[in-house]
Amino acid sequence: MLKKQILNTDFRKAQDVLANADFIEDDIILFDKMDATIAAREPRRMTFILVALCMKGHAEFAVDTQMREVGENDVIVISERHVVDNFKASEDLECLCMIISTRFFYDIVKNVSDMSTLFLFSRNHPVTELSVSEVDLFRKYFFLLKEKTAERENRFRRDVVKTLVLAMFYDLSNIIYRINVCSERKQSRADVIFTDFIRLVEGNFKEQRRVGWYAGQMSITPKYLSEAVKQISRRTPNEWIDSYVTLELRVQLKNSAKSIKEIAMDMHFPNQSFLGKYFKEHVGMSPSEYRQS
The missing domain is CATH 1.10.10.60 (Homeodomain-like)
Incomplete structure (x- = not known):
């Protein structure tokens, strides 16, 4: 049996594919379709951090060979080095997505303690259902980030976006805390x-x-x-x-x-x-x- 070749994703190629998306060079891309990044049938190793919220429809894909299902109000968090494969989606799939380069992410969270929680979270919970209020919060972050990313004449655009992403990370950490408290899963x-x-x-x-x-x-x-x-x-x-x-x-x-x-x-x-x-x-x-x- 032939093994599939694992291809690396590329931040620059994602920019080229997502020509109409809002982005800051080599830092962050925001878009409302997932198929341009991980909707590939061949295995792809993530070289950036993907955060996405499913607003409508459903999809399934494998993360490190384990199949995952996504539905309305589910958030997806996949960090670098993980392999995504076998993506399939319904025709009515709608997602709010952001790609964050690893360099930009580490620059943002350099002063945040216990950064390891995000990586443990994304490994154990790449797909997690959000509450109604958490969905609304993520939507607000997404559209505010989209608005600020599009302000190319703003000389502080990158700093504003960094601050917003950091705030979103703190709120995401709060969601992680809720999940960990409610989960019966013990750490390995x-x-x-x-x-x-x-x-x-x-x-x-x-x-x-x-x-x-x-x-x-x-x-x-x-x-x-x-x-x-x-x-x-x-x-x-x-x-x-x-x-x-x-x-x-x-x-x-x-x-x-x-x-x-x-x-x-x-x-x-x-x-x-x-x-x-x-x-x-x-x-x-x-x-x-x-x-x-």
Whole structure:
């Protein structure tokens, strides 16, 4: 039996397909049809975060080979690295959808504690029924975001949209809390390990970048930590650590007056040259080039 090839989605291609959608370059796209992004019969690995609300009709699709059904008032949350396949929808399907690039998302939630709840939520509940009031709240966010995204002459457009998405994330976290309280499902061992790992990374990434150190703090082996983290998030521990480090470097380069040498000291790099090599490897340009871009 031939295995299906898993294709990666692409934020730029989604922009091209959704020519009439409202978007901010490489950050967010808002549209009212789902079929342009995940309505594919071949497997597609998500490279962005999809949040969608079904307003009418129904659909079904597989997330990591597990079939899911979507109906009216259901919200869909699928984070990066998950594989979507076998999408089928009724002709009357209507959805409010937003695609958020991972870079834009991490930039928005960089100061939000316990970010791991979203990833655990989307893994265990990629489709969740909302209450009438929660549906109304999501609709308000969607249309306000759509309005603000379309204001291309607004010099603060990106910042306004970031603030609105952050507020929506907090309200989504409240929905997650409601679901977790009502759910009888117990967290698996991998869930617990992933949550503890992310909390450790959030508090120590400036000083510690070795997977072995985090495994030692959790009293497990690096191999066991890697297997659990990858099972939950489809990312390795090193990828999580690097994402936190590079995000902090970007923030400091853009939003502080610190010299690159001072940033290297703050982030516990051996020297400025080492930071430069690390940053170029992960971002594609030198710290100086990024600061001036």
